[in-house]
Amino acid sequence: MLRAVAAVVVGYVVMFATIFLTFSALYLLLGQERSFQPGSYEPSLLWNAVSFALGIGAAVLGGVVCASIARAAKPPKVLAGFVLILGLLSAVPVLMAAATPAEERTGDAGNLDAMMKAKQPAWVALANPFVGFVGVLLGARLRRTGA
Numbered sequence: 001m002l003r004a005v006a007a008v009v010v011g012y013v014v015m016f017a018t019i020f021l022t023f024s025a026l027y028l029l030l031g032q033e034r035s036f037q038p039g040s041y042e043p044s045l046l047w048n049a050v051s052f053a054l055g056i057g058a059a060v061l062g063g064v065v066c067a068s069i070a071r072a073a074k075p076p077k078v079l080a081g082f083v084l085i086l087g088l089l090s091a092v093p094v095l096m097a098a099a100t101p102a103e104e105r106t107g108d109a110g111n112l113d114a115m116m117k118a119k120q121p122a123w124v125a126l127a128n129p130f131v132g133f134v135g136v137l138l139g140a141r142l143r144r145t146g147a
Contacts, residue, residue, distance in 0.1 A: 063139020
């Protein structure tokens with residue numbers, strides 16, 4: 001039981017850390033002009049596309065780690081469910097704020113400032129939990145098959 005709980009927690013921490021680090025690196029790589037649409041904090045199409053790839057990669061990694069620690073099929077399913085539920089709950093404020101216009105971007109925006117002011121599109125907020133869900137299950141399956 002303790003191994004299963006640890007597997008879920010460590011899998012989630014790995015996902016969180018991977019997302020934070022890769023998104024920070026992506027922002028530094030792209031810069032604010034290619035990360036956002038001109039003059040706003042709305043993410044660019046490039047940002048949205050790459051963020052899905054990074055998100056699925058982080059979820060797969062989390063699934064692999066969870067399955068490796070657990071050595072059982074159920075904990076990765078629990079992690080996938082947790083990612084789905086938490087993701088959908090996190091989408092609620094994004095959906096509620098969808099009617100308000102994004103803040104105008106003037107001057108340079110540092111990484112933390114950009115994270116706080118970015119206005120995620122509603123469709124991205126709704127798609128991400130499902131991307132994470134599928135990614136965790138895929139990662140667990142890859143671990144079980146030894147691929």
